[in-house]
Amino acid sequence: MPLVPPRISRRHALRALVAVLVVLGALVWWLRPFGEPELKGELVFSTGVSTGVYHRYGQLLRSELARDMPETDVRLETSEGSQQNLQRVADGQADFTVATADAVAKYRLDGKPGAERLRGCARLYDDYVQLVVPAGSPVQSARDLRGKRVAVGQDGSGVRLISDRLLTAAKLDPQRDITPVSIGIDTMPAELQAGRIDAFFWSGGLPTNAVRELSERFDIRLVQLGDLVEQLQGSGSPARYYRAAVMPQDAYGRARNTSSVATLAVPNLLVTREDTGARLTEQFTRTVILSRDRIGHEVHAAQLVDLRTAIYTDPLALHEGAMRYYRSVKP
Numbered sequence: 001m002p003l004v005p006p007r008i009s010r011r012h013a014l015r016a017l018v019a020v021l022v023v024l025g026a027l028v029w030w031l032r033p034f035g036e037p038e039l040k041g042e043l044v045f046s047t048g049v050s051t052g053v054y055h056r057y058g059q060l061l062r063s064e065l066a067r068d069m070p071e072t073d074v075r076l077e078t079s080e081g082s083q084q085n086l087q088r089v090a091d092g093q094a095d096f097t098v099a100t101a102d103a104v105a106k107y108r109l110d111g112k113p114g115a116e117r118l119r120g121c122a123r124l125y126d127d128y129v130q131l132v133v134p135a136g137s138p139v140q141s142a143r144d145l146r147g148k149r150v151a152v153g154q155d156g157s158g159v160r161l162i163s164d165r166l167l168t169a170a171k172l173d174p175q176r177d178i179t180p181v182s183i184g185i186d187t188m189p190a191e192l193q194a195g196r197i198d199a200f201f202w203s204g205g206l207p208t209n210a211v212r213e214l215s216e217r218f219d220i221r222l223v224q225l226g227d228l229v230e231q232l233q234g235s236g237s238p239a240r241y242y243r244a245a246v247m248p249q250d251a252y253g254r255a256r257n258t259s260s261v262a263t264l265a266v267p268n269l270l271v272t273r274e275d276t277g278a279r280l281t282e283q284f285t286r287t288v289i290l291s292r293d294r295i296g297h298e299v300h301a302a303q304l305v306d307l308r309t310a311i312y313t314d315p316l317a318l319h320e321g322a323m324r325y326y327r328s329v330k331p
Contacts, residue, residue, distance in 0.1 A: 039280060042073040046085045046094035049154075049184040050078050053127075053205040054085075054098050057299050064291040069283055080184060081157030083107070089273055090114025096276075096284060100127055100158040100203070101267045105238030105315045114273075120313025121270040121285045121322040125301040127203045128247055128265050129162055132192065132211060135219035135256040139199060141227060142170040149179040151188045151200035159185075162266070163201035165239060169228040189214035199223070203266065205301025206251050215254040222247060222255055226262025238315075241266050269313050281321025289325075 045062070048054030055078055062074045077094060079085050082103035088094040090107075091114050108115045133139045139148070145167070152167075152174065153159030160182075167174045174180060181197050188200040189210050202208060214220060229244045245265035249257055270288060272281055289307055296303035311318060311326050318326075 039069050039283060040071045042075055043095040043280070044075050044077055044088075044093065046077045046079050046088045046097040048079055048081050048085070048098070048157075049186045051186045051210040052081075052184070053208055053299060053301060054081070056209065057098070057205075057295065057302060060295045060298060060302075061288065061291065064287050064294065065284070068287045072280075079156065080154035081159060083158065083161070084156030086118065086271065087112065087114075087156070089271055090118055092273070096121070096270065096272050098124065098268050099271050100162075101241040101269055101315065102238040103158045103161055104269060104271065105241060106161060108315060109238060117273050117275070118316055119272055119274050119276075119319035119322075120316035121272055121281060121319055122288055122305070122310040123312050124268040124270055124288075124310075125205055125304040126243075126245070126265040126267050127158070128206050128245055128251075129159075129166070129225055129263050130202045130204070130208070130211065130247070131166075131199060131223040131225055131263075132188075132202065132214075132220050133199045133223055134192065135221045137198065137221065139223055141223065142166050142225060143172070145170070145199060146172055146177050147179075148198040149181060149196070151181040151183050151191060151197050152178075153201060153203075154182055154184045157184060158266075159201055159203040162203050165232060165235075166201070166225060166228055169231045169235075185210045189218075192220070193218045205268075205299065206247060207300065212252050215252045220252075220255050222252070222257055222261045222263075224262045225264060229262075229264045232264065269316065271316065272319055274319065276319065276321070278319075278321035278324060281319045282325045283321075285322040285325045 045058050047058035058076045062076060065074050082099035085097035085099045086103060086107045089097050131142065139145060152163040164174045172178060185202050191197045192200055202211065226244060232239045232242050242264045245263050247261040247263055249260050289310060292302055292305040
């Protein structure tokens with residue numbers, strides 16, 4: 001007697017079809033990183049002033065990305081610094097950037113447009129706050145800047161945020177008790193050497209080439225800022241991202257400092273937007289971490305990029321693609 005296959009009801013057939021579609025959908029999702037065309041085209045990396053660490057870091061990173069992502073054209077855009085960098089990424093003018101954690105916190109606290117779309121990829125290296133004066137200057141602390149002509153950074157820079165906070169902590173009004181000069185590290189050294197300013201604030205990795213080159217042609221001294229750290233930290237977010245730090249005496253070999261210099265430091269974050277492609281962000285983050293030693297030969301601060309701490313991008317949540325990378329290398 002021939003076997004008659006059991007009849008399958010329409011309901012059971014529909015359930016089976018749905019199950020197959022779910023499995024296929026999951027398979028497509030898992031395979032997507034290997035087939036999605038996210039690594040072609042152009043991306044914009046907003047850096048900083050042309051003579052600063054951000055821009056030099058961007059130049060070296062672009063070379064590394066060209067090797068790892070040959071079909072992606074990375075375009076560098078100079079900027080005034082962290083604040084302008086964040087604005088560019090938030091409104092879509094740039095895809096990736098570097099910004100200090102305190103600048104990110106302020107951008108979010110102020111509710112700037114697109115702040116909720118910002119995401120972190122990595123914690124990079126720390127910026128050291130540097131107050132530079134001629135070697136013979138009477139200035140021994142930020143409090144001694146009263147009545148001086150002081151370069152405080154451009155309006156869109158991170159150093160402007162920090163210099164304003166430091167001056168306030170030193171009981172000085174940043175607009176009335178000094179003559180503020182809104183220029184960046186690309187012109188600060190020449191202005192100090194020419195005597196048109198008495199001091200300048202800078203926040204950057206050690207050493208910053210522009211400061212090093214100034215020290216080789218003009219006698220300078222770094223002024224301690226350590227006496228203001230506790231007060232700054234007690235003022236709450238975003239100043240809570242500052243930590244006490246020490247610049248070694250030989251940070252700038254020809255600077256006229258007789259000992260190490262107490263100051264403050266703030267972490268830099270690699271920042272993107274939540275809608276940046278996951279595969280692109282994963283590869284970008286991978287290149288940043290794996291190129292640390294090669295870039296570090298020229299930008300010494302980059303040697304401090306550490307896989308163990310890179311995931312701590314507070315106050316920003318990690319981007320999905322960056323998280324995918326860190327999970328792939330987790331022991």
